[in-house]
Amino acid sequence: MNTQISSFTIGAVAKRVGVAIDTIRYYEREGLLPEPLRRASGYRSYGEGTVAQLRFIRRAKDLGFTLDEIRELLALSADRQRGVKAVKQRAQQRLAAIEQRITELQRVRDGLAQLVASCPGHGKPEQCPILRALADEAKS
Amino acid sequence: MNTQISSFTIGAVAKRVGVAIDTIRYYEREGLLPEPLRRASGYRSYGEGTVAQLRFIRRAKDLGFTLDEIRELLALSADRQRGVKAVKQRAQQRLAAIEQRITELQRVRDGLAQLVASCPGHGKPEQCPILRALADEAKS
């Protein structure tokens, strides 16, 4: 009972979730959202389910999942057999990728910080450690 | 004296620096490399200076500078007046951006790690904390 109590236009959904109308249509084209019901006029008609799914997508994106990965998560979340196991696996993969990225950035940060610290901020360009490091052969 | 002892074809430069030929021509179009001398045949003819500049670009890119920023660094490195000061400033800005990005990623990592840890890896999708976190309202 009551499968469709409320219905929203695409603009109302966009406002509620905080995404652009074009983005919703784009997600539909990309298979991240199901094709919605239509009014007689052709207007898309959405229920709460779509709103929830859009929020799911937005949160997963904030966690760094790509739309491809999110499409897979959505499929898995509907799979009662292997769903949970596979979801956890994907989340672990994402976590590992994020950790690797953090490590890379920390290396870059350390290198850059050292250069910045060793540059007096004035003098001839030939003696600027930053420019020298960029121009010279790698020395390590 | 001796402004041009050695000269290389674009392919030789590409091999020495480890970038694609197309990338060199692309950098030239983008103003990151000066227009090279040409042989009678129209072939580009490069000296050591270009090789060094290409390495500069590659290293700056590894530090996360965009090509736009690198173009600016190259201009600054030729500016004997304000060059060093401005270069240091740009490096500091880059450093700050990297640090901010690291912080963001750490937040994301912590959130995701908690979810992964709290998911048993089996059971019904409705009870998977990862899926629940994605589907439910943000609770904090």
Added chain:
DNA sequence: CTTGACTCTAGACTTAGATCAAGGGTCTAG
């Protein structure tokens, strides 16, 4: 002198994730 590797230009294509424009139909408040 031929063959295969190399180079030239102009311009199209790629990825990811949207965003925008044009040209038209619809809905609703007054």
Added chain:
DNA sequence: CTAGACCCTTGATCTAAGTCTAGAGTCAAG
């Protein structure tokens, strides 16, 4: 009934940093 806000589709455009294609010319070894 009309103005303004909203919605429809198709297809183009954007960013960044290249990568690739086609069609033509050049170089070096044998």
